[in-house]
Amino acid sequence: MLWACLHFPDFSLQLALRASPTAQPTIVTTGGNQPEVLSCNPQARRHGITPGMTVSAAIALAPELVERPRDPALETKTLEGAAAWAGQFTSTVSLAQSDALLLEIEGSLRLFGGLRPLMLQLGRDLADLGYTAAIAVAPTPAAARLLARAGMNATIVDTTALETALAGLPLCLLEQPEDVIRTLGLMGVHTLGECLALPRDGLARRFGQALLDELDRALGRLPDPRAPWIAPSRYKAQLALPAPVQETEPLLFAANRLIQELAGYLRTRQVGVTRLKLALRYEDHRPTIVMLGFSVPCRDPRRILTLLRERLANVILPERVEAIVLESAETRPLGSRNLSLFPEDRLPEEERWLIIEHLRARLGPESVYSIVSHPDHRPELAWRCCEPGASTASAVHARRPLWLMEPPQRLRSESGLPMLGTKLTLLAGPERIESGWWDGDDVQRDYFVACDAAGVSFWVFRERRADKAWFLQGVFA
C-alpha cells in the first residue's frame, strides 16, 4: 500500500481566499464574545497581525481587513467536496481530521504513468481548485499524515526508510493529549526519533498504550484501517466570496473553482452532467438560480465555464453576490471515447451539440428548436417544435409551402377571388381539409395554390362555412 496525504495548512483561511484571484488582508476568527485571530494571510501579516491577537486589535492595524468567523461545518463540507474531486485519482479516499485527505495510490500508479506524473498532476489540479497543500507519500497512512502535517513534500516508498524519515519530526504532530506531549518535552524528548529510542514498556507504563499504538501504526507495525469516503450521488458545493461582487468575471473565477472540483467528481463517478444548477446568494434577495442544460453529458470544465459565461451575460443580478452554490442537478453515465486509428472527418457528437448549447445559453432554451411533422391534416397542427435533432421522418406529403402564416391572414376578396395586393390566380386545387370536429378545433376549408401577378405562389384557403372568407395560410417562398 502507498498512501498520499494532502494536508491543507490553514484550511479555514484557504477557504476564504480561494474564491478570489486577488488577496486582501484576511483573517479567520474564533467567533464568540471576544474573537481572536486564528490565522491570517501574508497580506495581513504585513500589517503586523499575528494569530492569537484580538480581532479589535487586528482591525486597528488594518481597517480594510476581511474577517471570517471559522465555520467547522462548512470546512467539513468543503473537504468532502475535495474528497469527491480526489476520487478521480484513486479508488480509496479517506478524510483525515478536518484538514487532510488520504489517498491510497498504489493501484493508480500504472494508470497515471508512475508516481512522479501522478504527483505533478495532483499539484497542478489542486492549484486549479485554489488550494495549496503539502503532499506526502508514505507506505502507511499515519506516516503520510505526519509528514504532510510537518509540511514536507516527502516521498517514501520503502517501509524500512520510514523510521529514519519520521525520526526528525516534532512530537506535537502526534494526535496525543497535550499534557503527554508537554511531559515528554520536559523529559527532553522532542522528536519522534527520541521517543522511539525510549524503552517500550516504560513508555507504555507512563503514557498509556495509545502513544505506542500511534507510533506503531505510523511505522506499519500495527494495521491501520481507514474508512473509505464514498462520493454522494449528487455534487453540491458552496463557495463564499471574500468580498461581495456584482461583476461577472469575479463570479466566473469563483465558479471555476467549483467547476474544476465538479469535473473531478464527475470523473470519479464516470458520469457527465446534463443539467447544472448554480445559485447566486445575496444578503437580502432570494437567490438567483441559473440552470445550464447540456444536450450531451459533459464533464469538460472549459465547456461548462464557456457556457456559464454566455449564460451569466444575460442574468441581471439584483445586488452583490455573497456566495455561490453549484449543484449537479442531473447526471448521466458517460463512457470514455475510443480514439479511432484513422483520422475521421466526421464531427464528434459532442462538438456538434456545442453550438446548440451555446445558442441556448445565450438566447434561452426555448429559442433554439427543431421542427417535426405531426400527423394531422390541419396545417396549424401538422407540425410541432421539438428538441434539435429529435425529428423523425414521416410519410411523404403533398405539396406544402415552406412558410406558414400564424395565424392565417385574412384576405380581401373581389368577385369570388382572393386579393393580396393584386388579384390572385388560382393555380391548383381545391384540396378539401375537413377535420377536427372531435376536438373542438373544427376546420372545413378548401385549399388552393394561388399566385399573384409577379408569379409568387401562395397557399390560400376558403372557409366552407359562414362567410366563405379567403385566408392566406402559407407562402411557397
Add this chain to the structure above:
Amino acid sequence: MVPALDLVLSNPAVWRGDQYAKVAVESIPTGFAELDAQLPGGGWPRAALTELLTSRRSIGELRLLVPALARLSMDDKWLVLVAPPHRPFAPGFESLGVNLSRLVVVETRSDGESLWAAERCLRSGSCAAVLAWSGPRTPLRRLQLAAEEGKSLGVVFGSTRSAAHPSPAPLRIQVSTARGRLELQIIKRRGGGWAPPLSLDIGCPALPVHPELDPKAAGTSRVCSARPLPYRRVPHGLA
C-alpha cells in the same frame, strides 16, 4: 460560326466578356443545372457568404436553396435558420427532401442577437449552412470571415436596394419573379465576368383547378365536361 472567327476565338489569349475564370472552390450543387453552370465551382460556395437580393421577402428565394439544403441535411451537421421571417412549415421542408432532424430554428429578440447567433453558427464548424435574414446594416464582413473560418455555407437574404452597394460576399444574386419563373441576375461571383440572366423553373404546382370548384370557372363547368376527351378513341366496329 465563321471558321476564321472560330479560330481567333479558340486562341487562349482571347478573353470573351461572358467568360469567368474557373476557380477551385468547394461547392454544393444548387440542384439547378443552368445556375450551376454559371457559378464558379459549380454550385453554392462552401466556406463563403452568399447574398440573395430580392425586392420583397419570400418570392421563391428560399426554394432556390432547398435542393442544396436537402443534400446537406443528409450529412451530420446542422442547418440553421436564424430568425426566419415566418414559421418554417415542417411538412413543406420534408416534402422537398430536407431531413428535419438537422434543421434548427433560432429565434432572436433583436438584430444584434441574430447577428451574434449567425456569426457563432458560421464560425462553429458544426453547421453546414446558416440562413439569415439581414437588416439594412448587417456587418456582412464579419459573417463572411466567420463562414470562411467555420467552412460553412452562409446565406443572407437581403434587399435589392443594397445591390448597388459594395459587399464582402463573394457571391451575390438578385432574384425576381416573372410568369411563375425565377429570374436570376448574378451581380458578383468569384472569377468575375458578366453573367447572362437566368430564368429558372422552380417547380410550380401543375395540378389543375377542378372546374366545379374554381370560382373563375363557375357556370362554365358543364361546357368543360362536355368536351370530348382526346384519349377516348373508340375503334371501328366495336361502337
